[in-house]
Amino acid sequence: MDKIEQDFLQALKTVLGQPNPFVPLHEPEFMGNEWERVKDCLDSTFVSSVGKYVDRFEVMLAEYTGAKYAVAVVNGTAALHIALLLAGVRTGDEVLIPALSFVATANAVSHCGAIPHFIESQFETLGIDPHALNDYLKHCSLSSSEGLTNRLTGRRIAAVxxxxxxxxPVDMSSLLEVANRYHLPVVEDAAESLGSCYRGQHTGTFGQLGTLSFNGNKVITTGGGGAILTNDAKLAQQAKHLTTTAKQPHRWEFFHDAVAWNYRLPNLNAALGCAQMEQLPSLLNRKRLLAQKYQEVFQDVEGVGFVVEPANSQSNYWLNTLRLEEPSLLVRDRLLTVANDAGYQCRPTWTLLHKLPMYADCPHAPLPVAEQLEVSLINVPSSAKLAGAAR
Ligand SMILES: Cc1ncc(COP(=O)(O)O)c(C=O)c1O
Structure with a gap:
């Protein structure tokens, strides 16, 4: 084993203790009222998309994030799909998204019949680089009637x-400036950032619409689930309508006024969500403690840095991330091999989306930073309960 591999493994051991036999990347935790709330929901027989827990979960999310409205849906991808439609994305449009993202961001664009257009990342935040975006958009044409058009494809650019x-958090002040300059609606994919704020404001509340995910690997989980956040009453009402098969409320009549979706979050999942929301402050505190420990220990590992929260931000440290100082696929994969062999579940970042077969023909900006990040980021075990193992 090379020195960097030995040091890397030793640092993981120092933070996480000995694997027994395996430390997962991210485990959910059910230490509060989860059993009680789910049992109460079962006893009520209201297990499907209507019930007190759905309403309560939406109120809890809105209160926590500061959004005026939260609409609970079946997952984060569905949330993003509907949010994009409500932002005006239509078949044949292009939507600007980071090349470095989970595939669901691009899939949601495709579900609208639109085309993802991949954008450069920022080294510090790992999110969209607003400055690179601004320079890049100078090559597009902006008109008061057509909005922003990609000169190369002739297609409208409908959102970012x-x-x-x-x-x-992304550098939202700069991003919003660019979006305003080009009249681009902003839909935030905050699937990974419940509990993260930029300049004291919760992520997912800066754009017209924002979305969350409660997949089993997220900070809190409903098994599967998601939510749409907005401050606009009409958009919230439309979100609820479109995710409930566009059924007009009536005591018995089945009248639906649009082709729509069955995307509402079941009450059973929302019951779990309510109990998880009660645990959120404790989960976040412990995740930040774990991140602090990683940061301290990896200071002494030559060649490997720890990704800290960006300026003006408070991060939930959903997945703690290490960064090779010299980007190298070979070294990254050697470190992944020794860590996983030893029982620490570590993962690389995502393959850049424009390299996936179904997105290979989509337009993309120059991506030198995203390319570097792709071969230098490693996610390490990040469950809140590991803060207890941190010594
Ligand atoms: C960035 C991002 N966007 C969207 C999603 C989609 O969420 P879901 O899995 O709940 O559909 C996820 C996670 O799963 C994600 O990480």
Missing amino acids: IPMHTYGH
Whole structure:
């Protein structure tokens, strides 16, 4: 084993203790009222998309994030799909998204019949680089009637999706400036950033619409689930309508006024969500403690840095992330091999989206930083309960 591999493994051991036999990347935790709330929901027989827990979960999310409205849906991808439609994305449009993201960001664009257009990342935040975006958009044409058009494809650019990577907020002040300059609606993919704030404001509340995910690997979970956040009453009402098969409320009549979706979050999942929301402050405190420990210990590992929350931000440290000082696929994969062999579940970042077969023909900006990040980031075990193992 090379020195960097030995040091890397030793640092993981120092933070996480000995694997017994395996330390997962991210485990959910059910230490509060989860059993009680789910049992109460089962006893009520209201297990499907109507019930007190859905309403309560939406209120809890809105209160916590500071959004005026939260609409609970089946997952984060569905949330993003509907949010994009409500922002005006239509078939044949292009939507600007980071090349470095989970595939769901691009899939949601495709579900609208639109085309993802991949944008450069910022080294510090791991999210969209607003300055690179600004320079890049100078090559597009902006008109008062057509909006922003990609000169090369002739297609309208309909929106931009900042995604807060691993919980680290995008530089939203700069991003919003660029979006305003080009009249671009902003839909935030905050799937990974419940509990993360930029300049004291919760992520997902800066754009017209924002979305969350409660997948089993997220900070809190409903098994599967998501939510749409907005401050606009009409958009919230439309979100609820479109995710409830566009059924007009009536005591018995089945009248639906649009082709729509069955995307509402079941009450059973929302019951779990309510109990998880009660645990959120404790989960976040412990995740930040764990991040602090990683930061301290990895200071002494030559060649490997720890990704800290960006300026003006408070991160939920959803997934703690290490960064090779010299980007190298070979070294990254050697470190992944020794860590996983030893029982520490570590993962690389995502393959850049424009390299996936179904997105290979989509337009993309120059991506030198994203390319570097792709071969230098490693996610390490990040469950809140590991803060207890941190010594
Ligand atoms: C950045 C990002 N966007 C969207 C999603 C989609 O969420 P879901 O899995 O709940 O559909 C996820 C996570 O799963 C994600 O990490």
